[in-house]
Amino acid sequence: MNTPAANPLLDFSDLPRFDAIRPEHVAPAVDQLLQEAEAALECVVQPEQAPEWSALSRTLDVATERLGRAWGAVSHLKAVMDAPELRAAYNEALPRITEFFTRLGSDERLYAKYKAIDPAQLNAEQREALKHTLRGFVLGGAELTGEPKARFAQIQERAAELAQKFSENALDATDAFAHYASEADLAGVPDDVKAAARAAAQAEGREGYKLSLQLPSYLPVMQFAKSSTLRQLLYRAYVTRASDQAEGDARRFDNGDIMRELLALRQEEAALLGYANFGEVSLVPKMADSPAQVIAFLRELAGKARPFAERDVRDLREFARATLALNDPQAWDWPYVGEQLKEARYAFSEQEVKPYFPLPKVLAGLFKIVETLFEVDIRRDHASVWHPSVEFYRIEREGRLLGQFYLDPLARTGKRGGAWMDDARARWLRPDTGALQTPVAYLVCNFASGVDGKPPLLTHDDATTLFHEFGHGLHHMLTQVAEHDVSGISGVEWDAVELPSQFMENFCWEWSVLRHMTAHVDTGEPLPRALFDKMLAARNYQAGLQTLRQVEFALFDMRLHTEPATAQDVQALLDAVRAEVAVLPAPAFNRMAHTFSHIFAGGYAAGYYSYKWAEVLSADAYAAFEESAAADGTPSVETGRRYRQAILEVGGSRPAMESFKAFRGREPSIDALLRHQGMA
Structure with missing residues (x-):
């Protein structure tokens, strides 16, 4: 049998030993942990096992939590340090992990045990966790039998495989592109971006400047390069990634068939569970009541925003014609026109701001506001990490450890794009040892590296992204809930989970x-x-x-998952949604959906609207800080304490609406959001 010393994935004594984990450790660790979880499952479903929460937790939850933590470490490495050997080990294990958790979530013997638990014997946190567990069994197919149950399990396994392949195609298509530009091509592009591109080319022994489709390279070119030809080249490569419209050999990453099959599987899953469509299934554990309610919310928001968006476009067209001699701007011109107009109108540029935001200073400012507002201390600490640029910290209050986090801020090849927070482990009063397990989070961004020995410089948008992900991290780490299924972000409705993250963005202003x-x-x-x-x-x-733009994505997502016929022609639906919502036309070759990882590989299927709904919640929550701030704008520590106690500390241990009302004293209103965005 593997021992922790021999296999770091089996060492649960403390934090993951990232510097020791190798691809060859994955299969044996998964073998052993699956075996232990299987044995635990068989133990608790025996007739002599009493239907008691703590007894089930002590045997089954301990085994599945260990499996989840080890697999979480592997999945995390796959996202931040993808390499062929690790990818192969991950993909070999994925179907077995999916099969086990699918079977666990639909085991009618286990379902019967949980149904037999007397809620009166539980505390409030356990009662909420039990409610979530029973709902999970229903959505996991526990009430299905025979052929439908077997088919449900097949769907889960295949869908996990497809989502993983979608993600790999998006990453590989992004990493496969490179364009080597000349000095003349890059007229207008900021010096730090050019320096990074020059260094990237030199690292390969190439002349010129290496441009990629990773955002720290792509976005500044689109915003600042004077060459419309260069912008067009990059734009086309970016919006056709992983699609049938990609150039030449890059078409091998086409996600089209994967999308169609995934959508068909989701519809079939919904039918097996007795729902009309996957949108209905997705909303069962969310705040929204129905897809129709979500669509109505999005269309109302689009209606309120449209006059402002039409004015934005008029301004852009007029400026492009009068100042830039661009009479017919194309899709690849709009970011450049927009940046030039912003500079002309407000007399500043993102690049003028950027030198003031070195990453270490931004972190210091972030930590200062968090320490002040939420009455904690954040200290640098040591841990085994996966890359030299990763840092590790602990959060304490009066010397007591509350949580810890890894910060991985910089973009690199083999790292998934975007920014995210994930949990390494949850807060839990462990039933096996009686000890309190503190939460640990991963905070991941994709900022440009520093050049010429200087620290990484962030745009103001980058700083806002960092605050956003830290808000998720605080939700996970400041929880005071001891039941791991509802502590931190666990059990929080998906359309409320963005509240603490979007709330934190406000402090950047x-x-x-x-x-x-x-x-x-x-x-x-x-x-x-x-x-x-x-x-x-x-x-x-x-x-x-x-x-x-956000309404377009959200409406496309919800319609895609509530109108099954659209799965056969995803692009036609996207075109229809754009015709309804967008005020700037997209070229016919634009294939945004083919890299829309949020809904095809990231858990946001029929849930992308939650970003806009959570903006309503977060803007309204932040209004409480505006109302109570000191004359110089300093936020109130008392309001911070109320917010922490009502929202952050309770996690998923009660419905999100109850938490919001506990903080605000009423239900949320859209008014604060419209006011914050200048659309009141």
Whole structure:
């Protein structure tokens, strides 16, 4: 049998030993942990096992939590350090992991045990966890029998396989592209971006400047490059990734068939569970009542945003014609036109701001506001990590450990794009040892690396992303719930889980916070107040367009999962949604859906609307801080304490609406969001 010393994935004594984990450890660890989980399952479903929460937890939850933690470490490495050997080991184990958890979640013997538990014997946290567990069994197919049950399990396994392949295709298509530009091509592109591109080319022994489709390279070119030809080349490569429209050999990453099969499987799953469509299944554990309610919310929001978006487009077209001699701007021109208009209108550029946001200083400012508002201390700590740029921290209150987190901020080849928070382990009063397990989080971003010996420089958007992910991390780490199924982010309705993350973004627009998180990379001078005022004036620049873009994604997602016929022609539906919502046309070759990992590989299927719904919640929650702030804008610690206790500490141990009302004293209103975005 494998021992922890021999196999780091079997060592649960403390944090994962990332520096020791190798691809060859995956299969034997999965073998052993699956075997232990199987034995635990068989033990608790025996007739002599009393239907008691603590007894079931002591045997079954302990075994499945160990399996989940080990697999979580492997999945995390796969996302941040993808390599052929690890990918092969992961893909070999994935069907077995999926099969076990599918079978566990639909085991009628286990379902019967949980149904027989007397809720009166449980505390409030356990009662909520039991409610979630029973609902999970129903959605997991526990009430199915015979052929439908077998088919349900097949669907889960195949869907997991397809989602993984979708994700791999998106990553590989992104990493496969490179364009080597000349100095002349890059006129207008910021110096730090050019320096990074030059270094990337030199690392390969190439001349010129290496441009990629990773966002720290792609976005600045789209915003600043004067060459429309270069922008067009990159734009086309970016929006056709993993699609039938990709150039030449890159078509091998086409996700089209995967999308169609996934959608068909989701519809079949919904039918087996007795629902009309997958949208209905997705909403069962969410705050929204029905797909129709979500669609109505999105269309109402689109209606309110549309006049502002149409004004945004008029302004862009007029500026492009009068100032840039662009009479017919194309899709690849809009980011450039938008950046030029912003500079002209507000007399500042993102690039002017960027030198004031070195990553270490932004982190210091983030930690300062969190420490002040939520009465904690954040300290650098040591742990085994997967890459030299990863840092590790602990969060304490009065010397008592609350949680820990890994921070992986920089983009690199083999790392999934985007930014996210994930849990390494949850807070749990362990039933096997009686000890309190503290939560650990992964915080992952994809910022550009520093060049010429300087620290990484963030855009203001990057800083906002960091605050966003840290908000998720606080939700996970500051929880005071001892039942792991409802502690931290676990058990929180998916359309409320973005509340704490979007809430934190607001502090990036507060002078009282911002002045502590800026220092010019060369001079150390803080961001000038005059420059901040220009940023503030531009805060809602193109808010109408941005809102419609998010509504477009969310409406596409919900319709895709509530109108089964659309699965056969995903692009036709996307075109129809754009015709209804968008005010800027997309080229016929644009295949955004083929890399829409949120809904095809990231758990947001029929749930992407939750970003906009959570913005309503977060804007309204933040309004409480605006109402109670000091004269100089300093946030109230008392309001921070109430927010922490009502929202962050209770996690998923009660419905999100109850938590919101406990903090605000009423149900949420859309007014604060419209006001924050200048669309009141």
